[in-house]
Amino acid sequence: MFGEFEQLYNGVDANSFIELVDMATNTLMQEKQTRQITGGMVDGRVIKLVEVPDELFIVGDLHGDLKSLLLVLKEIDYESKLANSRNKLIFLGDYVDRGRSSIEVLYVICYLKHKFPNSVILMRGNHEAPMEFPFSSHDLPIKLTQEFGRNVAHSIYYDKILHFFELLSLFVFVPEQILMVHGGLPIEFELLRRNKAEGIQDRSITNAVMEELLWNDPIEHIDRGLEWEYSRRGYGKHFGIEVSKRWLDASTTKLVVRGHEPCQGFKINHDGRILTLFTCREAYPNFGAAYLRISADELLYLIQGKDIVQNIKKLAV
Numbered sequence: 001m002f003g004e005f006e007q008l009y010n011g012v013d014a015n016s017f018i019e020l021v022d023m024a025t026n027t028l029m030q031e032k033q034t035r036q037i038t039g040g041m042v043d044g045r046v047i048k049l050v051e052v053p054d055e056l057f058i059v060g061d062l063h064g065d066l067k068s069l070l071l072v073l074k075e076i077d078y079e080s081k082l083a084n085s086r087n088k089l090i091f092l093g094d095y096v097d098r099g100r101s102s103i104e105v106l107y108v109i110c111y112l113k114h115k116f117p118n119s120v121i122l123m124r125g126n127h128e129a130p131m132e133f134p135f136s137s138h139d140l141p142i143k144l145t146q147e148f149g150r151n152v153a154h155s156i157y158y159d160k161i162l163h164f165f166e167l168l169s170l171f172v173f174v175p176e177q178i179l180m181v182h183g184g185l186p187i188e189f190e191l192l193r194r195n196k197a198e199g200i201q202d203r204s205i206t207n208a209v210m211e212e213l214l215w216n217d218p219i220e221h222i223d224r225g226l227e228w229e230y231s232r233r234g235y236g237k238h239f240g241i242e243v244s245k246r247w248l249d250a251s252t253t254k255l256v257v258r259g260h261e262p263c264q265g266f267k268i269n270h271d272g273r274i275l276t277l278f279t280c281r282e283a284y285p286n287f288g289a290a291y292l293r294i295s296a297d298e299l300l301y302l303i304q305g306k307d308i309v310q311n312i313k314k315l316a317v
């Protein structure tokens, strides 16, 4: 049914897995050296897509759900779509933890980045955890040990995976159109205003900003009319509509697309300014899965974020 990924249902062998992680890592390092991707500019962990992609596909949290990932690839006919590097498939991060197939999902996304380097953009989620923000539901090291044998989690394997995680994008944007992050907008928006012409830059992403990009959530109401509050997640913040308005105004974009929160495939916050996508069912049986598919024309004629709902594709259960 899924062609070349069919064998993944029987697991991945350690050598071919780590070989692919190495290849994807090299692809990401090369991209950072040349500072280019088709139709866009790469500044470290920031990607600016100067040309609106012919077709744009965005996938939210996967959390080790191989089946949902392969369904999306099949529905979008990935081999023919990704062969055209003016199309873009953007993953919002959170590939691992919670589901059964974190290793297989990593395998597939590494394969895609290696095979279609100019069509695929991999963002970092909070589960692709930086050393600075460890948390307890990170079960990837245990999965590696179970699948590849004792001590793998503390070996060169895990080091290579961590290095790969460090190269993933934190902020991707299409000027005049959309901003993409895993979690949310940092409440410190001075960092955008300072570099208004260029947008956010890699060097503006301090650890504190990275924490917010990976962990923040939009919220509709905050006590006493405050613009933000600390998150109950332990890291990051809840940001209110004023923060969203300021970011979209300053960057002259229409919409933020992010993942990070389970929902029925998608949800809208802040009067259509924030779209959340969630593309995982296995570890969240009470939620739905969906992805976004939008053409350049549809994106250019988008007036407000709410209008994008017609481009959301729900995954069949």
Ligand SMILES: [Mn+2]
Pocket: 061, 094, 125, 126, 127, 182, 214, 259, 260, 261
């Ligand atoms: Mn997340």
